[in-house]
Amino acid sequence: MKALLVLAALIQVGEAQLGAAEFKPVACEGSCPQHLQGIAADDSALYWSFTTELVKTDLHGKRLKTIKVVTHHGDLCVNAGKLYVAVNLGKFNDPKGKGDSWIYVYQADGFEFVERHPVQEVFHGAGGVEFKDGRFFVVGGLPADLQENYVYEYDATFRFLKKHTIPSGQTHLGIQTVAFANGRWWFGCYGQPAILLVTDADFRMLGRYEYNCSLGIAGLPDGRFLSATGCTDKVNGCTGKIRIAEVDEKAGLRIVAE
Template structure:
């Protein structure tokens, strides 16, 4: 149940930084670029596997993890990305499938799911003042490219989740940016809130947002905090 979720940290560190999170009722899944990690709700590591660079944001659906993967260049105006979705069994982290999604021409970086369809986001070259969302069916047949009239965000969109009947997108930049849209990707707001390392909705309407840091030889860590929707701020951390 959602009330079991709380602010917590992954209890290990990894070579590369956190890219995204997702959850089921009993576990948190963390993508650390080259390591996929499963923990319990207290952050205790249960499973880890090495994965290809660059594994980005991920989502959980029907017992499986779907990870946005780019094996090529990000944010290249000439589109030299190599975009995929890798699929893993959530119970064991065993790889199940790979789906090529080369329509995501600036590099797949984030993924969300709604109504058995998958929505992939990713990189963005300088000088483009909108973002793109690529829609696929449950077999990863391409359906449509959606446009978000968001203005430019640094390196595009990093994380995505559908919750509370709206889309939430985390972006890099200084400051970090949260984009919120309606189900059809019409803008509802652009806020200064950092969920660029992970965001996922919970059954009770709250959201879990991720953060992390890298400290040289000590490696990279990650943690999650509960948040709620806020009309003025976009999101507000619970307890703030």
């Protein structure tokens, strides 16, 4: 009974599109010119954002669709049959806010472009987006002298609602990937080492961990996660892989299936 209640709660916060699928570790077929920026999933497909290309694969990694897109397409989410991608057409991490931030929308089925929405409030450049409870939450870049990160909240039509502050300390280039799962926010950040930030639903800090999900993270209904990694090769291009992770109280997350 308890497990059913947990699953129902996850569905209410936007995980319904990840219902019965059995997710396993998988590599994206082929390579792309630029590195992986984020992942998303539904019951039938995986979606990969490679900066200048969007890729759709089946749950085994076989390519179903690839399109070229403007740089810089970042992290993405899927909701109600559409993909929402954080896009910055300007300069990332500029103290004077020279980012040019948008959310691009595509049909998840065939990648047809639908529309784009300005999210210019994302001052240092939009890098990721998540959908929760009928609203969109956008993350992005950060200059090196700032010691807090920001999350920008929008309604379903991308009307700006609120800027949230996370007392996270400095993370290299801000926040790259974002997911809401298990009643918490999970933020992937670059760095040496890469950093995972975890907050409660109201963006109060719960933990800062040395864990790398800066190339993609998505929650699963059973409480586990899809955690992306990738390689960059100047000759052979950039690749992506999804592994399965679970919550670890000491490490934040830990890989349980490669």
